[in-house]
Amino acid sequence: MNAELSPADIAVDAAETPAVEMQISGDLARRGVIASPLIVGAATVVWGLDGLASGAFALALVLANFVLAALMVSSAARISPPAVMVAALGGFVIRLGIIMIAVLLVRDQQWISLQALGAVIIVAHLGLLLWELNHVSISFAHSGIRSTHP
Amino acid sequence: MEAFSILAQLTDEGAKAAEAAGSAGFAYGLAAIGPGIGIGYLVGKSVEAMARQPEAAGMVRTTMFLGIAFTEALALIGFVVFILIGL
Numbered sequence: 001m002n003a004e005l006s007p008a009d010i011a012v013d014a015a016e017t018p019a020v021e022m023q024i025s026g027d028l029a030r031r032g033v034i035a036s037p038l039i040v041g042a043a044t045v046v047w048g049l050d051g052l053a054s055g056a057f058a059l060a061l062v063l064a065n066f067v068l069a070a071l072m073v074s075s076a077a078r079i080s081p082p083a084v085m086v087a088a089l090g091g092f093v094i095r096l097g098i099i100m101i102a103v104l105l106v107r108d109q110q111w112i113s114l115q116a117l118g119a120v121i122i123v124a125h126l127g128l129l130l131w132e133l134n135h136v137s138i139s140f141a142h143s144g145i146r147s148t149h150p
Numbered sequence: 151m152e153a154f155s156i157l158a159q160l161t162d163e164g165a166k167a168a169e170a171a172g173s174a175g176f177a178y179g180l181a182a183i184g185p186g187i188g189i190g191y192l193v194g195k196s197v198e199a200m201a202r203q204p205e206a207a208g209m210v211r212t213t214m215f216l217g218i219a220f221t222e223a224l225a226l227i228g229f230v231v232f233i234l235i236g237l
Contacts, residue, residue: 017207021215066219073215077207081197088193088218092186096225103233118230125226129219136212 017077025070027135028128032063035131039124043116050113057112058120061102062128065095174236181228188221 036059043055069091076087099121106112196214200207 017211020208020212024212024215069218069222070215073211073218077211081200085190085193085197088189088214089186092189092218092222092225095222096182096229099226099229103229107233114233118234121226122223122230125219125223129216129223133216136216140209140212 019070019074019077021070021074021077024132024136025066028066028132029063031128031131032059032124035124035127039120039127043120047113047116050111051116053111054113054116055120057106058117059124061099062121062124065099065125066128068095068098171236174232177235178228178232181231182225185221185225188224189218192217192221 036056039059040052040055043051045051047054072087072091072094073084076083103117107114193214196210196217199210203210
């Protein structure tokens with residue numbers, strides 16, 4: 001352990017680190033837009049026009065969730081490491097609440113298909129994360145190599 | 151007698167709906183506990199790692215953010231079960 005560093009030094013170091021969360025969420029949003037025709041198209045094929053609308057809504061929810069998480073954590077990281085803890089756990093609760101309210105607001109609409117909504121939320125969330133993880137793993141393993149894939 | 155049977159049927163349907171809503175809420179609550187513990191542990195260890203090696207904060211935060219998102223997927227699965235059963 002580096003005993004010469006005070007908590008204030010650690011906070012300064014953390015503040016100097018670039019907002020990697022925003023970079024990751026930007027990548028996720030870009031990949032979400034690239035994959036949206038495939039995801040929404042698959043939902044349309046399975047659930048029809050309701051699947052199209054519900055799939056687009058679910059994809060927007062997932063991307064907004066990523067961006068909101070990144071905003072919270074990167075903002076907190078500029079303050080102090082304990083603030084990251086608060087932002088991560090508090091943000092988890094807040095974002096789950098926002099998703100729940102968003103779904104409760106649209107659940108009675110005629111265009112909503114709950115099966116399509118649920119399926120796209122899970123598939124898009126995990127799919128985009130695995131895609132980003134692949135990119136990040138390559139960057140960590142070979143820091144000089146930048147993946148040419150989107 | 152017919153009115154009683156209709157009333158009994160309505161009550162039965164209402165009880166089933168209440169049971170479904172209760173089960174869904176219970177499932178969602180259980181599904182949110184695990185990720186809550188997981189995220190707390192993950193971020194705690196990440197903060198510890200950043201305190202030990204501030205120069206590696208960028209890499210730690212990248213891994214931490216992806217870990218948070220993967221852990222949160224468990225809660226989202228619970229939420230989807232909730233909307234499919236309870237709504």
